[in-house]
Amino acid sequence: MERGTRDEAADVHALEPEAFLEEVHSFEFWFQSVQGYLAGLSFGHRPDVHGAPLAPDERERLVTVLCNYCVGETAALEGASGLVAIAPNRLTKVFLATQVADEGRHLEVLLHRLAELGIPAPESEIERRASRSLLHFKRRLRELVESRDWEAAIFAQNVILEAMEFTVFQSHARTADLVTREVLQGIVKDERRHIGFGENELGRRLQASPHIRARIGEVKKELDHWVLESFEETLREIGVPNEERPELGRSYLEVVARLGFA
Amino acid sequence: MSTDPLLRHDDLQEAVPRQRFLLEDTGFDEVPPKYRRFYRKWRGPGDALAANEVICPVCKVVIRSTRELRPGDRVYCMPCMSRLVVVRAEDGGLEARVAY
Secondary structure (H helix, E strand, C coil): CCCCCCCHHHCHHHCCHHHHHHHHCCHHHHHHHHHHHHCCCECCECCCCCCCCCCHHHHHHHHHHHHHHHHHHHHHHHHHHHHHHHCCCHHHHHHHHHHHHHHHHHHHHHHHHHHHCCCCCHHHHHHHHCCHHHHHHHHHHHHHHHCCCHHHHHHHHHHHHHHHHHHHHHHHHHHCCHHHHHHHHHHHHHHHHHHHHHHHHHHHHHHHCHHHHHHHHHHHHHHHHHHHHHHHHHHHHCCCCHHHHHHHHHHHHHHHHHCCCC | CCCCCCCCCCHHHCCCCCCECCCCCCCCCCCCHHHHHHEECCCCCCCCCCCCEEECCCCCCEEECCECCCCCCEEEECCCCEEEEEEECCCCCEEEEECC
16 A cells, blocks of 8 residues: 545545535435446346356245345335335435335346246245245334334334345355346445445434334334344255354344444 | 534644555445545455554445544445444454444
8 A cells, every 4th residue: 555645625534424424315326326336237237147057946945035035125115115205304315215216126136037037927926935024024114114103114124124135145145146146246235325324324313312212122122033033044045054144143233232222 | 613523633733643545446336436445345354454444334345544544533434324433442453333
């Protein structure tokens, strides 16, 4: 690393906090970010990339996993779009609008991957293979959004669900076939924004209104079981060895610990 | 005058001057082009942090600064939209904590 001159005007760390928040919540920031890693891709992967044929049992497991990813992404798509209406200010509304676009894209590329794997009617396949615990979580998330409980819904969606997806997709991308890997790596890049938004928004809320902590704690207690069960099911399907699973679960536990729910 | 409690130290007032770094684009593509040089991917167990780098605890991206980092500095992780403060870790190194 060499010494050099400093361009103060362009130093991101010199921004005032308000300017930073304004920047990263903007549609312009989102657009320029996704352009960096999605330009040139077709349905989430390079058009000239083709995976090697999968063995029948591998394909079967992958289809089940992708169907459940679709359940999670549908939950996030419906959740984020519902949250736009109850978001407390312009910055959170605009950010959630970008998240809606991300989640819609995720669902589309996963459905397209299922079609590439020879699934003619992905929607009915998803219904047949969906995890009971994930469906329960999706239902509860919708109830929290419909009850206009901003903090609890953000916790369920952008902390619990997104943290689980971020961890599982990263792990799965390491061992997946080439096409699935590229699709998942693109999704993970979007998820970074979603988990960060959830943790920071909730962290600020908890600092400003400590009395909401008890209510969020109750939501966590209720949803933990369903999330962790669904997490275990998926890790089993993608073949993560038992000894590596606690390490993956730790990412979620670290987030809730930072928010003071350990 | 800013009311931000995590104001950056004025380099001129520090007893030991900070090392400066020229940042180059490492191919990190998750933020707009003008911000890319401030971030890089963590390359795993064989990787090491330079004096101007910390890992974001939220999304695990490496955050880079144009100057040597010291405890109390504020840094931002744009990929996950987090505001962080640099602290001295138990092992003597530097780490970043989220400042909500």
